[in-house]
Amino acid sequence: MGINAVFEALSHPVRRKVLALLKIGPMSAGELAEHFDLTRPTLSVHFAKLREADLVAVERQGTSLIYHLNTSVLEQALADVLSLREEK
């Protein structure tokens, strides 16, 4: 599942932009949403795919959910493509 989920997640521009924003620093779902012209539910589904790929982690802070980038997973995936080897 791992690598497939990662590349599936990376395939959408919105999700790549989310990752780029999180590169700057952790951010709540709401803050992230302000950078897009999409409804929150739609964004929420994108977040779910990023979580599924383990590209981001989430942490509750009061009523907000703070997302942060899981740098190592991203770098691992890219290293895999560089060597162009499939799967685990």
Place this chain on the structure above:
Amino acid sequence: MGINAVFEALSHPVRRKVLALLKIGPMSAGELAEHFDLTRPTLSVHFAKLREADLVAVERQGTSLIYHLNTSVLEQALADVLSLREEK
């Protein structure tokens, strides 16, 4: 156009496997097809997406089409993700 097509192309396991095979060396469409359990037309569509992303180039040799990996485009795309910057 570039980056979206590249990530779209990378999002399917079959296409990543094609790239991995081409990493070894140039190969005809037919030779590539032998490594998969899919019909040639189906593979042909996958090849088209890789061409569209400029991840591979193709060259006719008699009646065969020889595909080869466009290494620089692939590496550029990965470098872009590493720095997580969008677009050109």
Place this chain on the structure above:
DNA sequence: ACTCTAATTAGACAAAGAACTAATTAGAAA
């Protein structure tokens, strides 16, 4: 307990993706 805010999940639907078979193009060889 009620209410407010933050976010997700559920349900619906149009658009895109991936697979197949059948038809077409392109080159080589008889």
Place this chain on the structure above:
DNA sequence: TTTCTAATTAGTTCTTTGTCTAATTAGAGT
């Protein structure tokens, strides 16, 4: 020019994805 082989394009069908609105969950404050 007919025929054979290699590969692609066309057309169809089924599944998945992306988006929306409406409903739900979770925490904080009153």
